[in-house]
Amino acid sequence: MTTSQRGPTAPTASPSTPPARRRWVMLGLGTAAQTAAFAFVYGMPYLIPALRSGEQLTLAQAGVMVACPTAGLLLALYGWGAATDRYGERWVLAIGLGLATAALAGAVFVHGLVALGVLFAVAGAAGASVSAASGRVVLGWFPPEQRGLAMGVRQTSTPLGMLVAAVAIPPIAAAHGLRGAVLFVAVLSGVMAVLTALFVVDPPRAASGGKGGGKGAREERPASPYRGATLWRIHGASALMVWPQFTVGAFGLVYLTDVRHWPAVAAGQLMACGQALAAACRIGAGRWSDAVGSRLAPMRVLGAAVGALTLGMAFVPGPPAVILLVLLCGLSASTNGLSFTAVAELAGPSWAGRALAVQNTGQNLTASLCPPAVGALITAAGYAPAFGLAAACAVGAIAVLPARRATVA
Structure with a gap:
Protein backbone atom coordinates (compact mmCIF):
# COMPACT_ATOMS: atom_id res chain seq x y z
CA MET A 1 0.00 0.00 0.00
CA PRO A 204 -6.32 -15.82 0.54
CA ARG A 205 -8.45 -13.06 2.02
CA ALA A 206 -7.84 -11.35 5.31
CA ALA A 207 -10.45 -11.51 8.05
CA SER A 208 -11.97 -8.20 6.93
CA GLY A 209 -11.82 -9.03 3.28
CA GLY A 210 -15.35 -10.23 2.77
CA LYS A 211 -16.31 -13.61 1.42
CA GLY A 212 -13.90 -16.30 2.58
CA GLY A 213 -12.99 -14.52 5.79
CA GLY A 214 -15.58 -16.12 8.07
CA LYS A 215 -18.91 -15.04 9.45
CA GLY A 216 -17.57 -11.91 11.08
CA ALA A 217 -15.95 -10.90 7.82
CA ARG A 218 -19.26 -11.08 5.98
CA GLU A 219 -20.93 -8.90 8.58
CA GLU A 220 -18.32 -6.15 8.49
CA ARG A 221 -18.73 -3.54 5.77
CA PRO A 222 -15.40 -1.87 4.92
CA ALA A 223 -15.69 1.87 4.43
CA SER A 224 -15.65 3.17 0.88
CA PRO A 225 -12.22 4.30 -0.37
CA TYR A 226 -14.04 6.94 -2.42
CA ARG A 227 -14.71 9.14 0.62
CA GLY A 228 -11.61 11.17 -0.29
CA ALA A 229 -10.36 12.51 -3.60
CA THR A 230 -7.22 10.38 -3.98
CA LEU A 231 -8.77 7.52 -5.94
CA TRP A 232 -10.67 9.89 -8.21
CA ARG A 233 -7.49 11.81 -8.96
CA ILE A 234 -5.64 8.63 -9.92
CA HIS A 235 -8.57 7.61 -12.14
CA GLY A 236 -8.50 11.03 -13.80
CA ALA A 237 -4.74 11.05 -14.33
CA SER A 238 -4.73 7.59 -15.86
CA ALA A 239 -7.59 8.53 -18.20
CA LEU A 240 -5.64 11.59 -19.35
CA MET A 241 -2.60 9.40 -20.06
CA VAL A 242 -4.72 7.25 -22.38
CA TRP A 243 -5.13 10.22 -24.75
CA PRO A 244 -1.48 10.38 -25.93
CA GLN A 245 -1.35 6.57 -25.95
CA PHE A 246 -4.30 6.30 -28.36
CA THR A 247 -3.27 9.33 -30.38
CA VAL A 248 -0.03 7.56 -31.23
CA GLY A 249 -1.56 4.09 -31.45
CA ALA A 250 -4.47 5.07 -33.69
CA PHE A 251 -2.69 7.51 -35.99
CA GLY A 252 0.96 6.49 -35.88
CA LEU A 253 0.67 4.29 -38.97
CA VAL A 254 -1.28 6.95 -40.88
CA TYR A 255 1.34 9.55 -39.86
CA LEU A 256 4.11 7.34 -41.25
CA THR A 257 2.33 6.70 -44.54
CA ASP A 258 0.83 10.16 -45.16
CA VAL A 259 3.47 12.48 -43.70
CA ARG A 260 6.67 10.43 -43.86
CA HIS A 261 5.62 8.52 -47.00
CA TRP A 262 6.51 5.09 -45.67
CA PRO A 263 5.10 1.98 -47.36
CA ALA A 264 2.13 0.62 -45.39
CA VAL A 265 3.81 -2.73 -44.72
CA ALA A 266 6.96 -1.12 -43.32
CA ALA A 267 4.88 1.29 -41.26
CA GLY A 268 2.90 -1.61 -39.81
CA GLN A 269 6.09 -3.45 -38.90
CA LEU A 270 7.44 -0.38 -37.13
CA MET A 271 4.22 0.02 -35.17
CA ALA A 272 4.42 -3.65 -34.20
CA CYS A 273 7.88 -2.93 -32.78
CA GLY A 274 6.28 -0.09 -30.84
CA GLN A 275 3.73 -2.49 -29.34
CA ALA A 276 6.52 -4.84 -28.29
CA LEU A 277 8.28 -1.89 -26.66
CA ALA A 278 5.01 -1.00 -24.92
CA ALA A 279 4.86 -4.44 -23.31
CA ALA A 280 8.48 -4.16 -22.16
CA CYS A 281 7.90 -0.64 -20.79
CA ARG A 282 4.92 -1.78 -18.71
CA ILE A 283 7.03 -4.48 -17.08
CA GLY A 284 9.97 -2.11 -16.59
CA ALA A 285 7.82 0.62 -15.06
CA GLY A 286 6.31 -1.87 -12.62
CA ARG A 287 9.72 -3.12 -11.55
CA TRP A 288 10.89 0.47 -11.15
CA SER A 289 7.96 1.27 -8.87
CA ASP A 290 8.81 -1.75 -6.69
CA ALA A 291 12.44 -0.68 -6.48
CA VAL A 292 11.74 2.92 -5.46
CA GLY A 293 8.76 2.03 -3.26
CA SER A 294 6.31 4.29 -5.11
CA ARG A 295 3.69 4.00 -7.83
CA LEU A 296 2.93 7.67 -8.39
CA ALA A 297 6.48 9.07 -8.50
CA PRO A 298 7.39 7.00 -11.58
CA MET A 299 4.04 8.00 -13.09
CA ARG A 300 5.03 11.65 -12.81
CA VAL A 301 8.40 11.10 -14.46
CA LEU A 302 6.92 9.00 -17.27
CA GLY A 303 4.11 11.51 -17.79
CA ALA A 304 6.68 14.28 -18.19
CA ALA A 305 8.66 12.17 -20.67
CA VAL A 306 5.53 11.41 -22.69
CA GLY A 307 4.59 15.09 -22.72
CA ALA A 308 8.05 16.13 -23.94
CA LEU A 309 8.24 13.44 -26.63
CA THR A 310 4.70 14.12 -27.87
CA LEU A 311 5.39 17.83 -28.07
CA GLY A 312 8.57 16.99 -29.98
CA MET A 313 6.46 15.10 -32.52
CA ALA A 314 4.73 18.38 -33.34
CA PHE A 315 7.98 20.15 -34.27
CA VAL A 316 10.77 17.64 -35.00
CA PRO A 317 11.13 16.89 -38.73
CA GLY A 318 12.55 13.94 -40.62
CA PRO A 319 13.91 10.65 -39.25
CA PRO A 320 14.14 11.87 -35.62
CA ALA A 321 10.33 12.09 -35.58
CA VAL A 322 10.14 8.39 -36.47
CA ILE A 323 12.38 7.55 -33.51
CA LEU A 324 10.18 9.67 -31.25
CA LEU A 325 7.12 7.83 -32.53
CA VAL A 326 8.52 4.41 -31.58
CA LEU A 327 9.58 5.67 -28.15
CA LEU A 328 6.11 7.13 -27.63
CA CYS A 329 4.45 3.82 -28.48
CA GLY A 330 6.32 2.32 -25.55
CA LEU A 331 6.36 5.11 -22.98
CA SER A 332 2.78 6.27 -23.51
CA ALA A 333 1.59 2.81 -22.44
CA SER A 334 4.02 2.46 -19.54
CA THR A 335 1.90 4.07 -16.80
CA ASN A 336 -1.12 1.75 -17.07
CA GLY A 337 0.20 -0.85 -14.68
CA LEU A 338 1.34 1.78 -12.18
CA SER A 339 -2.08 3.40 -11.96
CA PHE A 340 -3.84 0.03 -11.72
CA THR A 341 -1.53 -1.08 -8.91
CA ALA A 342 -2.05 2.19 -7.02
CA VAL A 343 -5.83 1.90 -7.39
CA ALA A 344 -5.91 -1.73 -6.23
CA GLU A 345 -3.71 -1.01 -3.21
CA LEU A 346 -5.70 2.05 -2.20
CA ALA A 347 -9.06 0.31 -2.60
CA GLY A 348 -8.05 -2.76 -0.59
CA PRO A 349 -9.30 -6.34 -1.05
CA SER A 350 -12.96 -5.54 -0.40
CA TRP A 351 -13.20 -2.77 -2.99
CA ALA A 352 -10.50 -3.61 -5.53
CA GLY A 353 -12.84 -5.20 -8.08
CA ARG A 354 -15.16 -2.19 -8.21
CA ALA A 355 -12.30 0.32 -8.14
CA LEU A 356 -10.52 -1.42 -11.00
CA ALA A 357 -13.81 -1.46 -12.90
CA VAL A 358 -14.13 2.32 -12.48
CA GLN A 359 -10.51 2.66 -13.57
CA ASN A 360 -11.15 0.59 -16.69
CA THR A 361 -14.33 2.51 -17.47
CA GLY A 362 -12.55 5.87 -17.45
CA GLN A 363 -9.71 4.61 -19.61
CA ASN A 364 -12.00 2.96 -22.13
CA LEU A 365 -14.20 6.03 -22.38
CA THR A 366 -11.12 8.08 -23.22
CA ALA A 367 -10.00 5.42 -25.68
CA SER A 368 -13.40 5.61 -27.38
CA LEU A 369 -13.46 9.41 -27.59
CA CYS A 370 -9.86 9.92 -28.67
CA PRO A 371 -9.78 8.49 -32.24
CA PRO A 372 -12.76 10.40 -33.68
CA ALA A 373 -11.78 13.63 -31.93
CA VAL A 374 -8.13 13.43 -32.96
CA GLY A 375 -9.09 12.37 -36.48
CA ALA A 376 -11.28 15.46 -36.81
CA LEU A 377 -8.50 17.67 -35.42
CA ILE A 378 -5.93 16.26 -37.84
CA THR A 379 -8.33 16.75 -40.75
CA ALA A 380 -8.97 20.36 -39.78
CA ALA A 381 -5.54 21.50 -38.61
CA GLY A 382 -2.90 18.83 -39.19
CA TYR A 383 -0.80 16.63 -36.94
CA ALA A 384 1.00 19.33 -34.95
CA PRO A 385 -2.09 20.48 -32.98
CA ALA A 386 -3.08 16.84 -32.40
CA PHE A 387 0.31 16.01 -30.89
CA GLY A 388 0.21 19.27 -28.94
CA LEU A 389 -3.13 18.29 -27.40
CA ALA A 390 -1.71 14.88 -26.48
CA ALA A 391 1.24 16.57 -24.78
CA ALA A 392 -1.14 18.82 -22.82
CA CYS A 393 -3.04 15.75 -21.60
CA ALA A 394 0.18 14.15 -20.35
CA VAL A 395 1.12 17.33 -18.47
CA GLY A 396 -2.40 17.57 -17.15
CA ALA A 397 -2.12 14.04 -15.78
CA ILE A 398 0.88 15.09 -13.70
CA ALA A 399 -1.12 17.98 -12.23
CA VAL A 400 -4.12 15.75 -11.45
CA LEU A 401 -2.13 13.07 -9.59
CA PRO A 402 -2.26 13.29 -5.78
CA ALA A 403 0.35 15.69 -4.49
CA ARG A 404 1.89 13.44 -1.84
CA ARG A 405 4.60 11.04 -2.87
CA ALA A 406 3.12 7.56 -2.46
CA THR A 407 5.51 4.99 -1.04
CA VAL A 408 5.00 1.27 -0.81
CA ALA A 409 4.75 -0.01 2.75
Whole structure:
Protein backbone atom coordinates (compact mmCIF):
# COMPACT_ATOMS: atom_id res chain seq x y z
CA MET A 1 0.00 0.00 0.00
CA THR A 2 1.07 3.64 0.02
CA THR A 3 1.47 6.32 2.65
CA SER A 4 -1.28 8.33 1.00
CA GLN A 5 -3.47 5.24 1.07
CA ARG A 6 -3.45 4.32 4.74
CA GLY A 7 -6.68 4.12 6.66
CA PRO A 8 -9.48 1.69 7.28
CA THR A 9 -9.62 0.63 3.61
CA ALA A 10 -5.93 -0.10 3.18
CA PRO A 11 -5.10 -3.61 1.96
CA THR A 12 -4.27 -6.16 4.56
CA ALA A 13 -1.45 -8.61 4.02
CA SER A 14 -2.39 -12.19 3.33
CA PRO A 15 -2.45 -14.42 6.37
CA SER A 16 0.49 -16.33 4.97
CA THR A 17 2.89 -15.79 2.14
CA PRO A 18 1.70 -17.89 -0.81
CA PRO A 19 4.22 -20.10 -2.59
CA ALA A 20 6.18 -18.20 -5.22
CA ARG A 21 5.42 -20.72 -7.96
CA ARG A 22 1.68 -20.50 -7.35
CA ARG A 23 1.79 -16.69 -7.45
CA TRP A 24 3.36 -16.69 -10.89
CA VAL A 25 1.06 -19.40 -12.21
CA MET A 26 -1.93 -17.30 -11.14
CA LEU A 27 -0.40 -14.24 -12.82
CA GLY A 28 0.22 -16.20 -16.01
CA LEU A 29 -3.36 -17.45 -16.11
CA GLY A 30 -4.78 -13.98 -15.48
CA THR A 31 -2.59 -12.45 -18.17
CA ALA A 32 -3.46 -15.18 -20.68
CA ALA A 33 -7.18 -14.80 -19.90
CA GLN A 34 -7.08 -11.07 -20.52
CA THR A 35 -4.98 -11.50 -23.66
CA ALA A 36 -7.63 -13.87 -25.03
CA ALA A 37 -10.41 -11.39 -24.26
CA PHE A 38 -8.53 -8.43 -25.71
CA ALA A 39 -7.69 -10.32 -28.91
CA PHE A 40 -11.38 -9.93 -29.67
CA VAL A 41 -12.29 -6.65 -27.96
CA TYR A 42 -9.36 -4.69 -29.41
CA GLY A 43 -8.75 -6.94 -32.42
CA MET A 44 -12.03 -6.04 -34.14
CA PRO A 45 -10.40 -3.55 -36.56
CA TYR A 46 -8.69 -6.49 -38.23
CA LEU A 47 -12.13 -7.88 -39.08
CA ILE A 48 -13.17 -4.80 -41.06
CA PRO A 49 -12.22 -6.19 -44.51
CA ALA A 50 -14.08 -9.44 -43.78
CA LEU A 51 -17.11 -7.55 -42.46
CA ARG A 52 -17.26 -5.39 -45.57
CA SER A 53 -16.86 -8.25 -48.01
CA GLY A 54 -18.77 -10.94 -46.15
CA GLU A 55 -21.66 -8.85 -44.83
CA GLN A 56 -21.66 -6.10 -47.49
CA LEU A 57 -21.28 -3.42 -44.84
CA THR A 58 -20.18 0.12 -45.54
CA LEU A 59 -17.06 1.44 -43.85
CA ALA A 60 -19.22 3.40 -41.42
CA GLN A 61 -21.27 0.30 -40.56
CA ALA A 62 -18.09 -1.72 -40.07
CA GLY A 63 -16.89 1.01 -37.74
CA VAL A 64 -20.03 0.58 -35.66
CA MET A 65 -19.31 -3.15 -35.43
CA VAL A 66 -15.78 -2.40 -34.22
CA ALA A 67 -17.23 -0.25 -31.42
CA CYS A 68 -19.75 -2.86 -30.23
CA PRO A 69 -17.40 -4.95 -28.03
CA THR A 70 -16.02 -1.83 -26.33
CA ALA A 71 -19.54 -0.52 -25.72
CA GLY A 72 -20.50 -3.81 -24.10
CA LEU A 73 -17.36 -3.78 -22.01
CA LEU A 74 -18.07 -0.29 -20.69
CA LEU A 75 -21.61 -1.20 -19.66
CA ALA A 76 -20.57 -4.34 -17.78
CA LEU A 77 -17.31 -3.39 -16.06
CA TYR A 78 -18.69 -2.22 -12.74
CA GLY A 79 -21.05 -5.18 -12.42
CA TRP A 80 -18.20 -7.64 -12.92
CA GLY A 81 -16.10 -5.72 -10.41
CA ALA A 82 -18.83 -5.95 -7.79
CA ALA A 83 -19.26 -9.66 -8.51
CA THR A 84 -15.53 -10.19 -8.07
CA ASP A 85 -15.54 -8.46 -4.69
CA ARG A 86 -18.45 -10.62 -3.56
CA TYR A 87 -17.78 -14.04 -5.09
CA GLY A 88 -14.07 -14.17 -5.87
CA GLU A 89 -11.92 -14.24 -8.97
CA ARG A 90 -12.05 -17.80 -10.23
CA TRP A 91 -15.67 -18.10 -11.23
CA VAL A 92 -15.95 -14.53 -12.46
CA LEU A 93 -13.11 -15.22 -14.89
CA ALA A 94 -14.46 -18.60 -15.95
CA ILE A 95 -18.11 -17.54 -16.31
CA GLY A 96 -17.25 -14.30 -18.10
CA LEU A 97 -15.01 -16.03 -20.62
CA GLY A 98 -17.56 -18.82 -21.01
CA LEU A 99 -20.32 -16.32 -21.84
CA ALA A 100 -18.01 -14.54 -24.29
CA THR A 101 -17.31 -17.88 -25.96
CA ALA A 102 -21.03 -18.60 -26.28
CA ALA A 103 -21.73 -15.16 -27.79
CA LEU A 104 -18.88 -15.45 -30.28
CA ALA A 105 -19.93 -18.98 -31.21
CA GLY A 106 -23.43 -17.65 -31.85
CA ALA A 107 -21.98 -14.93 -34.10
CA VAL A 108 -20.58 -17.64 -36.36
CA PHE A 109 -24.14 -18.62 -37.35
CA VAL A 110 -25.87 -15.26 -37.82
CA HIS A 111 -25.81 -12.53 -40.44
CA GLY A 112 -26.63 -8.86 -40.53
CA LEU A 113 -25.59 -5.69 -38.77
CA VAL A 114 -28.03 -5.95 -35.87
CA ALA A 115 -27.57 -9.62 -35.00
CA LEU A 116 -23.78 -9.51 -35.23
CA GLY A 117 -23.61 -6.20 -33.38
CA VAL A 118 -25.68 -7.50 -30.47
CA LEU A 119 -23.62 -10.66 -30.12
CA PHE A 120 -20.34 -8.75 -30.37
CA ALA A 121 -21.55 -6.35 -27.66
CA VAL A 122 -22.54 -9.28 -25.44
CA ALA A 123 -19.12 -10.86 -25.99
CA GLY A 124 -17.44 -7.58 -25.04
CA ALA A 125 -19.59 -7.28 -21.91
CA ALA A 126 -18.76 -10.85 -20.89
CA GLY A 127 -15.06 -10.35 -21.61
CA ALA A 128 -15.04 -7.33 -19.28
CA SER A 129 -14.89 -9.83 -16.41
CA VAL A 130 -11.17 -10.34 -16.89
CA SER A 131 -10.34 -6.67 -16.39
CA ALA A 132 -11.60 -6.65 -12.80
CA ALA A 133 -10.90 -10.21 -11.71
CA SER A 134 -7.36 -10.73 -12.97
CA GLY A 135 -6.27 -7.45 -11.34
CA ARG A 136 -7.50 -8.69 -7.99
CA VAL A 137 -5.47 -11.87 -8.52
CA VAL A 138 -2.36 -9.68 -8.53
CA LEU A 139 -3.41 -7.80 -5.40
CA GLY A 140 -4.23 -10.97 -3.49
CA TRP A 141 -1.31 -13.18 -4.44
CA PHE A 142 1.62 -10.74 -4.55
CA PRO A 143 3.25 -8.85 -1.67
CA PRO A 144 3.57 -5.06 -2.04
CA GLU A 145 7.23 -5.19 -3.08
CA GLN A 146 6.32 -7.34 -6.12
CA ARG A 147 2.95 -5.93 -7.14
CA GLY A 148 4.32 -3.27 -9.49
CA LEU A 149 6.19 -5.88 -11.52
CA ALA A 150 3.25 -8.30 -11.40
CA MET A 151 0.73 -5.68 -12.53
CA GLY A 152 3.13 -4.58 -15.27
CA VAL A 153 3.25 -8.15 -16.54
CA ARG A 154 -0.54 -8.41 -16.41
CA GLN A 155 -0.91 -5.14 -18.31
CA THR A 156 1.04 -6.58 -21.22
CA SER A 157 -2.20 -8.37 -22.07
CA THR A 158 -3.44 -5.35 -24.05
CA PRO A 159 -0.54 -5.16 -26.54
CA LEU A 160 -0.28 -8.96 -26.57
CA GLY A 161 -3.99 -9.30 -27.40
CA MET A 162 -3.62 -6.78 -30.21
CA LEU A 163 -0.52 -8.63 -31.41
CA VAL A 164 -2.38 -11.97 -31.47
CA ALA A 165 -5.20 -10.36 -33.44
CA ALA A 166 -2.83 -8.68 -35.88
CA VAL A 167 -0.95 -11.90 -36.57
CA ALA A 168 -3.84 -14.39 -36.66
CA ILE A 169 -7.07 -12.70 -37.76
CA PRO A 170 -6.13 -11.33 -41.23
CA PRO A 171 -4.82 -14.65 -42.64
CA ILE A 172 -7.66 -16.66 -41.07
CA ALA A 173 -10.23 -14.23 -42.45
CA ALA A 174 -8.59 -14.36 -45.88
CA ALA A 175 -8.70 -18.17 -45.91
CA HIS A 176 -11.97 -18.88 -44.10
CA GLY A 177 -13.89 -15.60 -44.10
CA LEU A 178 -15.50 -13.73 -41.23
CA ARG A 179 -16.88 -16.92 -39.64
CA GLY A 180 -13.46 -18.53 -39.49
CA ALA A 181 -11.91 -15.50 -37.78
CA VAL A 182 -14.76 -15.24 -35.25
CA LEU A 183 -14.51 -18.96 -34.55
CA PHE A 184 -10.80 -18.53 -33.84
CA VAL A 185 -11.38 -15.94 -31.11
CA ALA A 186 -14.27 -18.02 -29.75
CA VAL A 187 -11.99 -21.04 -29.37
CA LEU A 188 -9.30 -18.88 -27.78
CA SER A 189 -11.79 -17.56 -25.23
CA GLY A 190 -13.23 -21.02 -24.59
CA VAL A 191 -9.83 -22.57 -23.89
CA MET A 192 -9.07 -19.86 -21.34
CA ALA A 193 -12.51 -20.29 -19.73
CA VAL A 194 -11.72 -23.95 -19.11
CA LEU A 195 -8.19 -23.27 -17.87
CA THR A 196 -9.30 -20.58 -15.43
CA ALA A 197 -12.10 -22.79 -14.08
CA LEU A 198 -9.67 -25.66 -13.53
CA PHE A 199 -6.56 -23.94 -12.29
CA VAL A 200 -7.20 -20.41 -10.97
CA VAL A 201 -7.22 -20.33 -7.17
CA ASP A 202 -8.74 -17.36 -5.36
CA PRO A 203 -6.09 -15.62 -3.25
CA PRO A 204 -6.32 -15.82 0.54
CA ARG A 205 -8.45 -13.06 2.02
CA ALA A 206 -7.84 -11.35 5.31
CA ALA A 207 -10.45 -11.51 8.05
CA SER A 208 -11.97 -8.20 6.93
CA GLY A 209 -11.82 -9.03 3.28
CA GLY A 210 -15.35 -10.23 2.77
CA LYS A 211 -16.31 -13.61 1.42
CA GLY A 212 -13.90 -16.30 2.58
CA GLY A 213 -12.99 -14.52 5.79
CA GLY A 214 -15.58 -16.12 8.07
CA LYS A 215 -18.91 -15.04 9.45
CA GLY A 216 -17.57 -11.91 11.08
CA ALA A 217 -15.95 -10.90 7.82
CA ARG A 218 -19.26 -11.08 5.98
CA GLU A 219 -20.93 -8.90 8.58
CA GLU A 220 -18.32 -6.15 8.49
CA ARG A 221 -18.73 -3.54 5.77
CA PRO A 222 -15.40 -1.87 4.92
CA ALA A 223 -15.69 1.87 4.43
CA SER A 224 -15.65 3.17 0.88
CA PRO A 225 -12.22 4.30 -0.37
CA TYR A 226 -14.04 6.94 -2.42
CA ARG A 227 -14.71 9.14 0.62
CA GLY A 228 -11.61 11.17 -0.29
CA ALA A 229 -10.36 12.51 -3.60
CA THR A 230 -7.22 10.38 -3.98
CA LEU A 231 -8.77 7.52 -5.94
CA TRP A 232 -10.67 9.89 -8.21
CA ARG A 233 -7.49 11.81 -8.96
CA ILE A 234 -5.64 8.63 -9.92
CA HIS A 235 -8.57 7.61 -12.14
CA GLY A 236 -8.50 11.03 -13.80
CA ALA A 237 -4.74 11.05 -14.33
CA SER A 238 -4.73 7.59 -15.86
CA ALA A 239 -7.59 8.53 -18.20
CA LEU A 240 -5.64 11.59 -19.35
CA MET A 241 -2.60 9.40 -20.06
CA VAL A 242 -4.72 7.25 -22.38
CA TRP A 243 -5.13 10.22 -24.75
CA PRO A 244 -1.48 10.38 -25.93
CA GLN A 245 -1.35 6.57 -25.95
CA PHE A 246 -4.30 6.30 -28.36
CA THR A 247 -3.27 9.33 -30.38
CA VAL A 248 -0.03 7.56 -31.23
CA GLY A 249 -1.56 4.09 -31.45
CA ALA A 250 -4.47 5.07 -33.69
CA PHE A 251 -2.69 7.51 -35.99
CA GLY A 252 0.96 6.49 -35.88
CA LEU A 253 0.67 4.29 -38.97
CA VAL A 254 -1.28 6.95 -40.88
CA TYR A 255 1.34 9.55 -39.86
CA LEU A 256 4.11 7.34 -41.25
CA THR A 257 2.33 6.70 -44.54
CA ASP A 258 0.83 10.16 -45.16
CA VAL A 259 3.47 12.48 -43.70
CA ARG A 260 6.67 10.43 -43.86
CA HIS A 261 5.62 8.52 -47.00
CA TRP A 262 6.51 5.09 -45.67
CA PRO A 263 5.10 1.98 -47.36
CA ALA A 264 2.13 0.62 -45.39
CA VAL A 265 3.81 -2.73 -44.72
CA ALA A 266 6.96 -1.12 -43.32
CA ALA A 267 4.88 1.29 -41.26
CA GLY A 268 2.90 -1.61 -39.81
CA GLN A 269 6.09 -3.45 -38.90
CA LEU A 270 7.44 -0.38 -37.13
CA MET A 271 4.22 0.02 -35.17
CA ALA A 272 4.42 -3.65 -34.20
CA CYS A 273 7.88 -2.93 -32.78
CA GLY A 274 6.28 -0.09 -30.84
CA GLN A 275 3.73 -2.49 -29.34
CA ALA A 276 6.52 -4.84 -28.29
CA LEU A 277 8.28 -1.89 -26.66
CA ALA A 278 5.01 -1.00 -24.92
CA ALA A 279 4.86 -4.44 -23.31
CA ALA A 280 8.48 -4.16 -22.16
CA CYS A 281 7.90 -0.64 -20.79
CA ARG A 282 4.92 -1.78 -18.71
CA ILE A 283 7.03 -4.48 -17.08
CA GLY A 284 9.97 -2.11 -16.59
CA ALA A 285 7.82 0.62 -15.06
CA GLY A 286 6.31 -1.87 -12.62
CA ARG A 287 9.72 -3.12 -11.55
CA TRP A 288 10.89 0.47 -11.15
CA SER A 289 7.96 1.27 -8.87
CA ASP A 290 8.81 -1.75 -6.69
CA ALA A 291 12.44 -0.68 -6.48
CA VAL A 292 11.74 2.92 -5.46
CA GLY A 293 8.76 2.03 -3.26
CA SER A 294 6.31 4.29 -5.11
CA ARG A 295 3.69 4.00 -7.83
CA LEU A 296 2.93 7.67 -8.39
CA ALA A 297 6.48 9.07 -8.50
CA PRO A 298 7.39 7.00 -11.58
CA MET A 299 4.04 8.00 -13.09
CA ARG A 300 5.03 11.65 -12.81
CA VAL A 301 8.40 11.10 -14.46
CA LEU A 302 6.92 9.00 -17.27
CA GLY A 303 4.11 11.51 -17.79
CA ALA A 304 6.68 14.28 -18.19
CA ALA A 305 8.66 12.17 -20.67
CA VAL A 306 5.53 11.41 -22.69
CA GLY A 307 4.59 15.09 -22.72
CA ALA A 308 8.05 16.13 -23.94
CA LEU A 309 8.24 13.44 -26.63
CA THR A 310 4.70 14.12 -27.87
CA LEU A 311 5.39 17.83 -28.07
CA GLY A 312 8.57 16.99 -29.98
CA MET A 313 6.46 15.10 -32.52
CA ALA A 314 4.73 18.38 -33.34
CA PHE A 315 7.98 20.15 -34.27
CA VAL A 316 10.77 17.64 -35.00
CA PRO A 317 11.13 16.89 -38.73
CA GLY A 318 12.55 13.94 -40.62
CA PRO A 319 13.91 10.65 -39.25
CA PRO A 320 14.14 11.87 -35.62
CA ALA A 321 10.33 12.09 -35.58
CA VAL A 322 10.14 8.39 -36.47
CA ILE A 323 12.38 7.55 -33.51
CA LEU A 324 10.18 9.67 -31.25
CA LEU A 325 7.12 7.83 -32.53
CA VAL A 326 8.52 4.41 -31.58
CA LEU A 327 9.58 5.67 -28.15
CA LEU A 328 6.11 7.13 -27.63
CA CYS A 329 4.45 3.82 -28.48
CA GLY A 330 6.32 2.32 -25.55
CA LEU A 331 6.36 5.11 -22.98
CA SER A 332 2.78 6.27 -23.51
CA ALA A 333 1.59 2.81 -22.44
CA SER A 334 4.02 2.46 -19.54
CA THR A 335 1.90 4.07 -16.80
CA ASN A 336 -1.12 1.75 -17.07
CA GLY A 337 0.20 -0.85 -14.68
CA LEU A 338 1.34 1.78 -12.18
CA SER A 339 -2.08 3.40 -11.96
CA PHE A 340 -3.84 0.03 -11.72
CA THR A 341 -1.53 -1.08 -8.91
CA ALA A 342 -2.05 2.19 -7.02
CA VAL A 343 -5.83 1.90 -7.39
CA ALA A 344 -5.91 -1.73 -6.23
CA GLU A 345 -3.71 -1.01 -3.21
CA LEU A 346 -5.70 2.05 -2.20
CA ALA A 347 -9.06 0.31 -2.60
CA GLY A 348 -8.05 -2.76 -0.59
CA PRO A 349 -9.30 -6.34 -1.05
CA SER A 350 -12.96 -5.54 -0.40
CA TRP A 351 -13.20 -2.77 -2.99
CA ALA A 352 -10.50 -3.61 -5.53
CA GLY A 353 -12.84 -5.20 -8.08
CA ARG A 354 -15.16 -2.19 -8.21
CA ALA A 355 -12.30 0.32 -8.14
CA LEU A 356 -10.52 -1.42 -11.00
CA ALA A 357 -13.81 -1.46 -12.90
CA VAL A 358 -14.13 2.32 -12.48
CA GLN A 359 -10.51 2.66 -13.57
CA ASN A 360 -11.15 0.59 -16.69
CA THR A 361 -14.33 2.51 -17.47
CA GLY A 362 -12.55 5.87 -17.45
CA GLN A 363 -9.71 4.61 -19.61
CA ASN A 364 -12.00 2.96 -22.13
CA LEU A 365 -14.20 6.03 -22.38
CA THR A 366 -11.12 8.08 -23.22
CA ALA A 367 -10.00 5.42 -25.68
CA SER A 368 -13.40 5.61 -27.38
CA LEU A 369 -13.46 9.41 -27.59
CA CYS A 370 -9.86 9.92 -28.67
CA PRO A 371 -9.78 8.49 -32.24
CA PRO A 372 -12.76 10.40 -33.68
CA ALA A 373 -11.78 13.63 -31.93
CA VAL A 374 -8.13 13.43 -32.96
CA GLY A 375 -9.09 12.37 -36.48
CA ALA A 376 -11.28 15.46 -36.81
CA LEU A 377 -8.50 17.67 -35.42
CA ILE A 378 -5.93 16.26 -37.84
CA THR A 379 -8.33 16.75 -40.75
CA ALA A 380 -8.97 20.36 -39.78
CA ALA A 381 -5.54 21.50 -38.61
CA GLY A 382 -2.90 18.83 -39.19
CA TYR A 383 -0.80 16.63 -36.94
CA ALA A 384 1.00 19.33 -34.95
CA PRO A 385 -2.09 20.48 -32.98
CA ALA A 386 -3.08 16.84 -32.40
CA PHE A 387 0.31 16.01 -30.89
CA GLY A 388 0.21 19.27 -28.94
CA LEU A 389 -3.13 18.29 -27.40
CA ALA A 390 -1.71 14.88 -26.48
CA ALA A 391 1.24 16.57 -24.78
CA ALA A 392 -1.14 18.82 -22.82
CA CYS A 393 -3.04 15.75 -21.60
CA ALA A 394 0.18 14.15 -20.35
CA VAL A 395 1.12 17.33 -18.47
CA GLY A 396 -2.40 17.57 -17.15
CA ALA A 397 -2.12 14.04 -15.78
CA ILE A 398 0.88 15.09 -13.70
CA ALA A 399 -1.12 17.98 -12.23
CA VAL A 400 -4.12 15.75 -11.45
CA LEU A 401 -2.13 13.07 -9.59
CA PRO A 402 -2.26 13.29 -5.78
CA ALA A 403 0.35 15.69 -4.49
CA ARG A 404 1.89 13.44 -1.84
CA ARG A 405 4.60 11.04 -2.87
CA ALA A 406 3.12 7.56 -2.46
CA THR A 407 5.51 4.99 -1.04
CA VAL A 408 5.00 1.27 -0.81
CA ALA A 409 4.75 -0.01 2.75
